[in-house]
Amino acid sequence: xxxxxxxxxxxxxxxxxxxxxxGTLAGQSIYESTGVSDKKAAEIIRVRRxxxxxxxxxxxxxxxxxxxxxxxxxxxSGGETRFIGPLLIHFGEKTRLADVDNDAAxxxxxxxxMPDAAxxxxxxxxxxxxxxxxxxxxxxxxxxxxxxxxxxxxxxKIRWLTPGEAEDLLEASEPHLLPIVTFLLGTGCRTSEALxxxxxxxxxxxxxxxxxxxxxxxxxxxxxxxxxxxxxAASGLPETGAxxxxxxxxxxxxSTGSGGQIEAAFTKARVAAxxxxxxxxxxxxxxxxxxxxxxxxxxxxxxxxxxxxxxxMALKYAKLAPADLPxxxxxxxxxxxxxLQADQGQKAIFGAKIRVIK
Numbered sequence: 001x002x003x004x005x006x007x008x009x010x011x012x013x014x015x016x017x018x019x020x021x022x023g024t025l026a027g028q029s030i031y032e033s034t035g036v037s038d039k040k041a042a043e044i045i046r047v048r049r050x051x052x053x054x055x056x057x058x059x060x061x062x063x064x065x066x067x068x069x070x071x072x073x074x075x076x077s078g079g080e081t082r083f084i085g086p087l088l089i090h091f092g093e094k095t096r097l098a099d100v101d102n103d104a105a106x107x108x109x110x111x112x113x114m115p116d117a118a119x120x121x122x123x124x125x126x127x128x129x130x131x132x133x134x135x136x137x138x139x140x141x142x143x144x145x146x147x148x149x150x151x152x153x154x155x156x157k158i159r160w161l162t163p164g165e166a167e168d169l170l171e172a173s174e175p176h177l178l179p180i181v182t183f184l185l186g187t188g189c190r191t192s193e194a195l196x197x198x199x200x201x202x203x204x205x206x207x208x209x210x211x212x213x214x215x216x217x218x219x220x221x222x223x224x225x226x227x228x229x230x231x232x233a234a235s236g237l238p239e240t241g242a243x244x245x246x247x248x249x250x251x252x253x254x255s256t257g258s259g260g261q262i263e264a265a266f267t268k269a270r271v272a273a274x275x276x277x278x279x280x281x282x283x284x285x286x287x288x289x290x291x292x293x294x295x296x297x298x299x300x301x302x303x304x305x306x307x308x309x310x311x312x313m314a315l316k317y318a319k320l321a322p323a324d325l326p327x328x329x330x331x332x333x334x335x336x337x338x339x340l341q342a343d344q345g346q347k348a349i350f351g352a353k354i355r356v357i358k
Contacts, residue, residue, distance in 0.1 A: 003030055003050050005042050021046050025053045067091040067100050070137045079132055083125040086112045097137055102149050105130050119151030127151070158316060159278045160290040161185075163325075163332040169279075172272035176247045177265045179235045181284065183209075183244075186228035186334070188288030188306040191281045195252040195261055197243045204229050211307070220307045227333040289314065291329055294321035295336045 003023040007015035019034045019042035030049070034042040052064070068088055075081050090108050091100070109117070109126045131148040138145045161169065166185055173181050183194050193211045201210040207229045209222045237243055242251035252261045262281060270279050285306070293302050299314055308314045329335070 003046055003053075005034070005039070005046055007037075018042075021049055025050060028053055063096075063098065065097045065137065065142050066093060067095045067097050067133070068093050070097045070133050070142070073140075074133045074136050077136060079136070080129070083129045084133075087126070087129060097134065098143050100130060100134060101146065105148055119153045123150050123153065158286050158290075158320060159283050160287040160317075160320060161275075161279070161283065163328045163334065165273070165275060166287065167332065168273035169269055169275060172269040174247070174265055174269065176245065177262060177269060179232055179237075180244050180262060181266075181269070182228050182231050183224065184281065184284040185288060185291075186224035187222040188285050188292065189222055190285060191262065192254055195242070195244055196254050199238060199240050199243055202232075202237075202243050204233055218307075220304075223305055225333070225335045227335075286317070289317040290320045291325070291334060292336045293317050294325040295329060296338070301338070 003021050003025055005019045006022060007019055008017055010016045018037050019039065020032065021034060021042075022031050024030065030053070032049075034045045036042050036045065068091065071084055071088055075084065087108060090111050091104075095104075105126060108130070109122050113121060113125065127148050127150050134143065134146060134148070137143050170178060170181060180191075180194060183189065183197075184191065187194070187209065189197075189209075189211060197209055197211065201212065203209065207224050207226065209224070211220050211222050232243075238245065244252065246252060254261075266281055270277075289302060289306055292305065293299070293314075296302070299311060299318065302308070302317070303311065303314045306314065
């Protein structure tokens, strides 16, 4: 039957509330509120809804799929939701996905972000989510594949800590922050990964931690030096639940940000250690990568331990360190070598003390 309007009745039998659209059109069963109680406004909505259903039945889903519908499918498929809200508000319920092109993305950036938004911000909050939503719909055959232009980002300097700077930061850290900073330096984990670590996934005896919350959605086994193991063992860790706790003994609330949960304590330690504002919790991940590659010269091992899926991400750290960094790291107890490399290093040191006498 065609779509009709009706209102529910109250206990006295009088119509009340908003008008509801009900019926079947083009094989689609409809039962939804108009959101209005005015009959003329409800009739306009009914006619518009009927036209939408007929248009989709005539032209097919590919021609009528909206950005909002595609975004919902993307989120239901496990896509990142952090920046989608403002995009949904901007595009509304009616914008067809097929109409979302580079020009539409540029308009969204101007409408949503500040005029002086950095290229990286535009890429992260506008281009990346739009592209992800569109590409999923294209994979499903609903739209023609399209390439969204990313803003060119200036090459930024990667900040990492020297062993001496790391010691100053650790010395300035409060008791609850000290094991967190030590773990981040020793594993390269993201802050959210470390704060989400559960006791059953921490294996001090093998110096390993199973990280189930890595950014790319895969499990990774983080390994850490003996120095990290000794400090964690001496920290009085809980027996169950989250490994790292707030000063009040509660688990941290997890988020996808860059260390906001420990920002206040970290900033206090950073200032006390006389380190600049360019040092953030994420700097510890850069530090781990720089240290690890300097000691092992093994890109694949770094990608595995750090959870990088693309070589170009890990390659950024390949030429940052001076030649004497491995020696300084060992002097401070930061030994990232594999057992084989450690054995070879010991043999080299032992051999250097032998002199052949003829």
